[in-house]
Amino acid sequence: MHSSTSNSDFDFARAIPDVPWKTVVAAVALLTLAATAAWELRARTAGYAPSLNDTPDLWAEQRAKVRPDSLVLVGTSRMLFNADLDVLEQAFGRRPVQLALAGSSPFPVLADLAADPGFHGTVILDIVPAMFLAPAGSPPMAVSQKALRRRDEWNHAQKWSHRLGLLLEERVAFLKQEDLTLGQMLKRLPIPNRANAHIGPDLPPYFYTVDRDRRGRMFAQAAVIGSPLQQRVANGWLPLFTLPPPPSFIPVEQFQQMMGQAIEQRFKDTARHVATLRARGAKVVFVRMPVAGPLVQKEEAIVPLAFGWGRLVRENGVPAINFADHPELSSFTLPEWSHLSAPDSVEFTKRLVPHLQRALNGPGETATVATTRPQPASG
Amino acid sequence: MLFNSLTFVVFFVVVLTAYWTLRSWEARKNLLLAASYLFYGTWNPPFALLLFATTALDFWLGARITAAGTPGRRKAWLVASLASNLSMLGFFKYGNFLLANTQWLLAQAGFNYQPPHLDLFLPIGISFYTFHSLSYTLDVYRGTTTPTRSLRDFTLAVSFFPQLVAGPIVRAADFLPQAAQPPKPDTSRFIWGLLLMTLGLFEKTVLADTMLSSAAESVFAYAGPLASLDAWTGVLAFSGQIFFDFAGYSTCAIGAALTLGFHLRDNFRFPYAAVGFSDFWRRWHISLSTFLRDYLYIPLGGNRAGVVKAALNLMIVMFIGGLWHGAAWTFVVWGVIHGLCLVLERVLRALFKDAAWTDHLGVQVLLGLGTYAAVCFAWVFFRAGDFGTALRLVQAMTGQLAAGDAILPTREILQVLLVTAGLLGAHWLLRHTTMEAVVARTPRWLLTGLWSVMLFTIILTQGNGNAFIYFQF
Numbered sequence: 001m002h003s004s005t006s007n008s009d010f011d012f013a014r015a016i017p018d019v020p021w022k023t024v025v026a027a028v029a030l031l032t033l034a035a036t037a038a039w040e041l042r043a044r045t046a047g048y049a050p051s052l053n054d055t056p057d058l059w060a061e062q063r064a065k066v067r068p069d070s071l072v073l074v075g076t077s078r079m080l081f082n083a084d085l086d087v088l089e090q091a092f093g094r095r096p097v098q099l100a101l102a103g104s105s106p107f108p109v110l111a112d113l114a115a116d117p118g119f120h121g122t123v124i125l126d127i128v129p130a131m132f133l134a135p136a137g138s139p140p141m142a143v144s145q146k147a148l149r150r151r152d153e154w155n156h157a158q159k160w161s162h163r164l165g166l167l168l169e170e171r172v173a174f175l176k177q178e179d180l181t182l183g184q185m186l187k188r189l190p191i192p193n194r195a196n197a198h199i200g201p202d203l204p205p206y207f208y209t210v211d212r213d214r215r216g217r218m219f220a221q222a223a224v225i226g227s228p229l230q231q232r233v234a235n236g237w238l239p240l241f242t243l244p245p246p247p248s249f250i251p252v253e254q255f256q257q258m259m260g261q262a263i264e265q266r267f268k269d270t271a272r273h274v275a276t277l278r279a280r281g282a283k284v285v286f287v288r289m290p291v292a293g294p295l296v297q298k299e300e301a302i303v304p305l306a307f308g309w310g311r312l313v314r315e316n317g318v319p320a321i322n323f324a325d326h327p328e329l330s331s332f333t334l335p336e337w338s339h340l341s342a343p344d345s346v347e348f349t350k351r352l353v354p355h356l357q358r359a360l361n362g363p364g365e366t367a368t369v370a371t372t373r374p375q376p377a378s379g
Numbered sequence: 380m381l382f383n384s385l386t387f388v389v390f391f392v393v394v395l396t397a398y399w400t401l402r403s404w405e406a407r408k409n410l411l412l413a414a415s416y417l418f419y420g421t422w423n424p425p426f427a428l429l430l431f432a433t434t435a436l437d438f439w440l441g442a443r444i445t446a447a448g449t450p451g452r453r454k455a456w457l458v459a460s461l462a463s464n465l466s467m468l469g470f471f472k473y474g475n476f477l478l479a480n481t482q483w484l485l486a487q488a489g490f491n492y493q494p495p496h497l498d499l500f501l502p503i504g505i506s507f508y509t510f511h512s513l514s515y516t517l518d519v520y521r522g523t524t525t526p527t528r529s530l531r532d533f534t535l536a537v538s539f540f541p542q543l544v545a546g547p548i549v550r551a552a553d554f555l556p557q558a559a560q561p562p563k564p565d566t567s568r569f570i571w572g573l574l575l576m577t578l579g580l581f582e583k584t585v586l587a588d589t590m591l592s593s594a595a596e597s598v599f600a601y602a603g604p605l606a607s608l609d610a611w612t613g614v615l616a617f618s619g620q621i622f623f624d625f626a627g628y629s630t631c632a633i634g635a636a637l638t639l640g641f642h643l644r645d646n647f648r649f650p651y652a653a654v655g656f657s658d659f660w661r662r663w664h665i666s667l668s669t670f671l672r673d674y675l676y677i678p679l680g681g682n683r684a685g686v687v688k689a690a691l692n693l694m695i696v697m698f699i700g701g702l703w704h705g706a707a708w709t710f711v712v713w714g715v716i717h718g719l720c721l722v723l724e725r726v727l728r729a730l731f732k733d734a735a736w737t738d739h740l741g742v743q744v745l746l747g748l749g750t751y752a753a754v755c756f757a758w759v760f761f762r763a764g765d766f767g768t769a770l771r772l773v774q775a776m777t778g779q780l781a782a783g784d785a786i787l788p789t790r791e792i793l794q795v796l797l798v799t800a801g802l803l804g805a806h807w808l809l810r811h812t813t814m815e816a817v818v819a820r821t822p823r824w825l826l827t828g829l830w831s832v833m834l835f836t837i838i839l840t841q842g843n844g845n846a847f848i849y850f851q852f
Contacts, residue, residue, distance in 0.1 A: 016815070024830070156424075157381065160389075161385045168385075183588075249602070
């Protein structure tokens with residue numbers, strides 16, 4: 001931008017274009033308001049309602065609520081959707097802090113709690129082996145690290161912006177960072193990629209809400225089997241739970257060796273962090289949340305349950321609950337194979353509570369490596 | 380506090396309302412000073428003390444320079460100002476870099492030195508406010524500005540929130556005279572300031588963050604060999620991203636200052652239409668290039684001591700200019716590339732100064748595109764975190780890789796090409812004019828429509844609150 005200035009260092013003024021500014025600014029205000037209102041109307045017509053965005057700010061806000069003796073929920077979207085905070089609060093006498101993150105490896109959050117010298121509470125850790133063991137630099141790790149970074153670097157201005165943002169999100173339907181931003185809408189343009197391009201799969205569409213406590217709930221429409229949203233979400237998981245091809249620039253054997261070493265290190269680090277927490281008096285429970293349909297085989301193909309879950313349970317010596325070992329936890333219909341519907345999540349949590357209580361108060365539950373509940377023999 | 384944040388919107392509305400409500404000019408300046416320190420302190424309150432300490436010291440040293448009875452004493456006080464400012468900048472910004480390089484040098488000499496890692500948190504905007512403050516003692520020493528008696532006015536000059544953390548680098552000599560008299564309310568100036576703020580935010584949130592940043596991040600983060608198309612797309616994306624990000628901030632700063640009645644100079648003048656590197660530096664980050672010209676290049680002798688010395692001076696200036704951007708050798712290489720191109724341009728200009736064909740439009744366009752390509756090549760080193768990444772990209776861009784990976788979605792490639800074509804076209808068309816002149820002759824309906832579209836698309840981005848790139852410098 002270039003404007004004319006006078007010659008003197010001490011007497012310069014920017015040129016102001018000669019325009020009927022009052023008229024222009026009034027027209028701009030009207031047009032922008034009209035466009036925004038129309039966009040809001042369109043969003044509501046399309047089924048969107050005001051709700052909060054599940055942002056790193058919201059997570060950081062919850063992380064700040066962790067007290068030395070807190071009950072903390074850590075994990076993936078399965079913990080976020082399936083754990084009902086009210087039910088857990090009634091059962092344990094304190095409101096849990098929900099730190100699970102959709103699409104994440106919970107390992108960095110576990111490590112963060114272990115590194116918090118004041119924390120000696122209870123950690124209920126949802127383990128999806130393919131996510132938990134995801135290597136450094138992978139998208140699941142990046143999700144957790146982004147949230148932790150936000151907590152570490154959260155300044156006053158960002159906190160105030162977050163609070164103001166919540167006020168708007170509670171009232172405006174089009175404020176949906178996962179679906180209705182300009183960037184997300186551009187991503188949905190039907191432009192085919194090059195045949196040889198290494199492009200990661202798209203994330204599933206927006207299909208859940210969170211509240212201030214980050215209680216996640218699946219949309220009712222997503223829980224209707226056969227609905228377009230349910231189909232989109234369910235089919236979205238399959239490419240996401242498919243291992244990408246190894247990088248072209250590292251020999252396959254070398255890459256496999258690197259991955260093997262990284263996974264081995266993750267087992268060791270997990271054991272170290274769990275031991276640190278337990279040495280401080282904290283309690284840790286591993287939970288394997290329900291999964292169904294083709295996702296079971298997809299997850300098994302990435303990290304076999306006997307290898308991932310089995311070894312984590314065996315090496316850490318903490319109580320563990322595998323949904324597949326318990327008929328009352330396995331009898332739910334998972335609309336999109338990965339999460340419970342909002343009403344089912346309440347019932348599921350009620351049924352999970354006795355297991356958690358035994359795990360925390362008794363000698364502890366042990367879990368098998370069954371991938372799914374054995375079907376009763378017919379006839 | 381970021382311009383592209385809800386906190387800033389509320390902050391700015393409150394500050395503007397209170398500012399234009401107050402009658403006393405002294406009260407208004409007090410308000411601006413408090414607002415500026417609040418603006419800065421929301422990042423990390425203790426660093427506001429550091430900012431004030433720098434300011435107060437230079438205020439005092441400026442007075443000492445004026446009061447000094449002999450040239451030697453004047454110079455001594457100036458050296459004290461330079462030493463205090465640059466040592467603080469050096470400590471926070473270059474401490475670990477210096478230790479790492481010392482370790483490397485000693486290792487070459489056979490000494491095993493393990494330096495302590497300084498766990499330093501870089502005060503945001505330190506490179507900018509150090510230069511704001513330093514310009515005062517330099518100008519007082521040179522006799523081009525009269526020292527102010529008001530610590531408050533000088534503190535406001537250094538910390539004025541529109542330009543505090545990412546420029547433009549506003550010299551105290553430009554600001555202090557404006558602090559002497561209250562500006563008269565002017566509706567046109569106020570609304571024009573709002574339009575500039577909208578343009579700056581549009582450049583940042585829509586063009587830099589939404590349209591370009593993803594391709595640049597993917598390409599520069601990729602650890603393997605890239606297809607030529609992807610490498611070029613990533614570099615073009617970054618060339619646009621850094622312009623829209625930085626020019627966007629400057630435009631916001633100029634607009635915000637105008638709404639308060641202050642006039643800041645341009646920091647960008649359509650730089651990607653530059654023909655040659657000297658033209659580029661007359662158009663890109665003008666406040667830095669003129670700062671380095673006036674306070675470094677000319678004192679070194681400029682081009683007064685022969686061709687070789689002038690070339691050497693240029694290289695020194697660009698070396699330091701590179702280092703100013705960050706504590707890494709990749710930034711130095713970026714500066715050196717610019718220095719070499721400036722020297723080469725001087726040689727070519729000397730050889731072809733009388734050739735009429737160089738003024739032909741086609742030649743000018745080709746030279747402009749050549750300049751842009753060379754600037755993009757230099758951006759590779761600026762953006763790459765290490766030389767391995769930079770070399771991989773250069774190899775891919777120059778077709779030296781038999782096979783590279785295609786990693787960008789076609790949509791992102793199209794976005795980058797579309798925005799880059801628009802950027803280059805707009806800069807070329809506007810290279811001999813000003814934004815103000817263009818706006819003045821734009822039909823009202825079109826101006827209204829464009830402003831509305833910018834505002835609406837800013838709303839559609841939903842404000843991810845990404846920091847501006849130049850904050851890290």
